[in-house]
Structure formats: C-alpha cells, structure tokens
Amino acid sequence: MxxxxxxxxxxxxxxxxxxxxxxxxxxxxxxxxxxxxxxxxxxxxxxxxxxxxxxxxxxxxxxxxxxxxxxxxxxxxxxxxxxxxxxxxxxxxxxxxxxxxxxxxxxxxxxxxxxxxxxxxxxxxxxxxxxxxxxxxxxxxxxxxxxxxxxxxxxxxxxxxxxxxxxxxxxxxxxxxxxxxxxxxxxxxxxxxxxxxxxxAPSNPLIDAIHPAKYLEMAGYDVVLMKHLVRKLPGHVLRTAGRKLGLSR
Structure with a gap:
C-alpha cells in the first residue's frame, strides 16, 4: 500500500x-x-x-x-x-x-x-x-x-x-x-x-442513492478505467477521432 x-x-x-x-x-x-x-x-x-x-x-x-x-x-x-x-x-x-x-x-x-x-x-x-x-x-x-x-x-x-x-x-x-x-x-x-x-436528528433520508444491484449492472472496471485512459490519449488523437466522427471542426 x-x-x-x-x-x-x-x-x-x-x-x-x-x-x-x-x-x-x-x-x-x-x-x-x-x-x-x-x-x-x-x-x-x-x-x-x-x-x-x-x-x-x-x-x-x-x-x-x-x-x-x-x-x-x-x-x-x-x-x-x-x-x-x-x-x-x-x-x-x-x-x-x-x-x-x-x-x-x-x-x-x-x-x-x-x-x-x-x-x-x-x-x-x-x-x-x-x-x-x-x-x-x-x-x-x-x-x-x-x-x-x-x-x-x-x-x-x-x-x-x-x-x-x-x-x-x-x-x-x-x-x-x-x-x-x-x-x-x-x-x-x-x-x-x-x-x-x-x-x-431531523429527518434527512438518503434520497439520491442507487441500489447496489443497479450499480453493479451499470459499472465495471472497464468503465472506471476508461476515463483515465482517455485523459492519457494525446490531444491530436482525440481531435482526429472527433473530425472523423463529425464531432469537431
């Protein structure tokens, strides 16, 4: 650790x-x-x-x-x-x-x-x-x-x-x-x-909460890690991909 x-x-x-x-x-x-x-x-x-x-x-x-x-x-x-x-x-x-x-x-x-x-x-x-x-x-x-x-x-x-x-x-x-x-x-x-x-304590229920079953259905280490991977991609690769997909000028 x-x-x-x-x-x-x-x-x-x-x-x-x-x-x-x-x-x-x-x-x-x-x-x-x-x-x-x-x-x-x-x-x-x-x-x-x-x-x-x-x-x-x-x-x-x-x-x-x-x-x-x-x-x-x-x-x-x-x-x-x-x-x-x-x-x-x-x-x-x-x-x-x-x-x-x-x-x-x-x-x-x-x-x-x-x-x-x-x-x-x-x-x-x-x-x-x-x-x-x-x-x-x-x-x-x-x-x-x-x-x-x-x-x-x-x-x-x-x-x-x-x-x-x-x-x-x-x-x-x-x-x-x-x-x-x-x-x-x-x-x-x-x-x-x-x-x-x-x-x-005043009533303060945890309203904005997600059930663990739904969380596990939607989440995954590929999703968690993808944002870190994207941050490391060179900017020109992202821009090129965006142009190919019509997402940037």
Missing part, C-alpha cells in the same frame, strides 16, 4: 477539508480524550483532532510513510504493516480508519477489524465499495461485509455520519458514502449517545 508523495498530496487535498467538517461533529458528540487514526497517511485526521482540542492523539501506517511529512509528533506515530495484527498496548476513546480497508488483503480483513476493536470501543470506519476504483484497491467490499465482521467482534453499527454529511460538498463523496460509527455492544453509554443522536 505504498503511496508516493504525489498520491499522498492528492489524498491530503481531500482528506483534510473532510476531516475539518466531520471531526468537529464526532468530537462534540463523543467528547474523546484520546484518538488514534489507523491507516493515517500524513495524519490529517489526527492533526485535525489535535487542533480541535484532543490532547492525546496517535496514528498508525506502514513503513512506506515519509515520516518527515507527518503532521503529528514522531513519537505519536506507529509504523506497522496493517495486514498484521496491531496491538498498541492501550485503548483509545476513539479509533478512526477511513478508506483503508480496501488496501488490506481480503484474507486479512478480520485481522484488520480486530486490530481496530483492540484499539477502541468506538470505531469510525469506512472503506471503498465494489468498483469504486483507486490506487491498490485490492479488497473493495460492500459496507455490509464489514458490518458482519464488526458484529462478530461484538460491535453495533450506527449510521450517524452519512445522513448528516450526505449533501455536504466540502466532504469528498467516499467519506459521505462509506463512513459508519461502530460501538462495542457492552458500552451502554456510547450506545445511548448514538441513539440520542438518531432520535434528535
């Missing part, structure tokens, strides 16, 4: 604004004193949590990370291959892992979820869906796939983030689409907070 600098920069350009929209809500709602981001890249989410007043922040990512560019102190960053079990030797009030699971080998999906559950009773999690497309996406799964694994670990899903941010254009679409709150089933305090949030 080795991102080069350019890919990290592109990721930062969307993750940092998204973090500054979503994290204020999560921190106000759950009031965590400690926070860890697993699969953190340059630590945009952990850095934002720190900006919002969380004193105890940490982050985890692989040995490919350019440590000179991370946005939190080096001693708070843990280098770890995320396909392997992770034990930080402590628990945090909130763990977050967004758009990371799709980079994990399928046979390590359960190991990855167990690592997150080992880190916190409150996990903010989302990962790329089938045919979402992206760099080294080797494990794109429906949200229900991950829900089942979390349920096996004794965690309950709460859909707090999607209804609140679905129409927020400052948040990149895949966070709006894929992010859920998972709570350990014996944490009645956290479950109570989640249920109160759902009860207090």
């Amino acid at each position: 080795a991102y080069d600098q350019a890919k990290h920069d592109r990721s930062t350009s969307v993750s940092l604004p998204s973090a500054r929209e979503i994290l204020p809500y999560l921190i106000e709602t759950f009031n965590p004193d400690s926070f860890v981001d697993v699969g953190a890249g340059y630590c945009n989410w952990a850095h934002t949590a720190s900006e919002l007043g969380v004193q105890d922040v940490a982050a985890v990512d692989g040995p490919w990370t350019d440590l000179s560019r991370i946005k939190i102190p080096r001693d708070r960053f843990h280098v770890h291959e995320l396909d392997r079990p992770l034990d930080l030797g402590r628990r945090f009030d909130m763990a977050l892992s967004l758009e990371v699971g799709e980079h994990i080998r399928t046979d390590a999906s359960r190991t990855f979820v167990q690592s997150l559950c080992r880190a916190s009773d409150l996990v903010i999690f989302g990962a790329a869906t089938p045919l979402q497309g992206g760099f080294m996406h080797i494990n794109e799964q429906w949200q229900s796939y991950w829900q089942t694994i979390f349920a096996d670990e004794g965690y309950i899903l709460f859909d707090l983030i999607r209804p609140k941010f679905w129409n927020n254009d400052h948040v990149i679409y895949y966070y709006r689409q894929n992010a859920f709150v998972y709570v350990k089933q014996d944490r009645s305090d956290l479950i109570g907070i989640c249920r109160a949030e759902i009860a207090a």
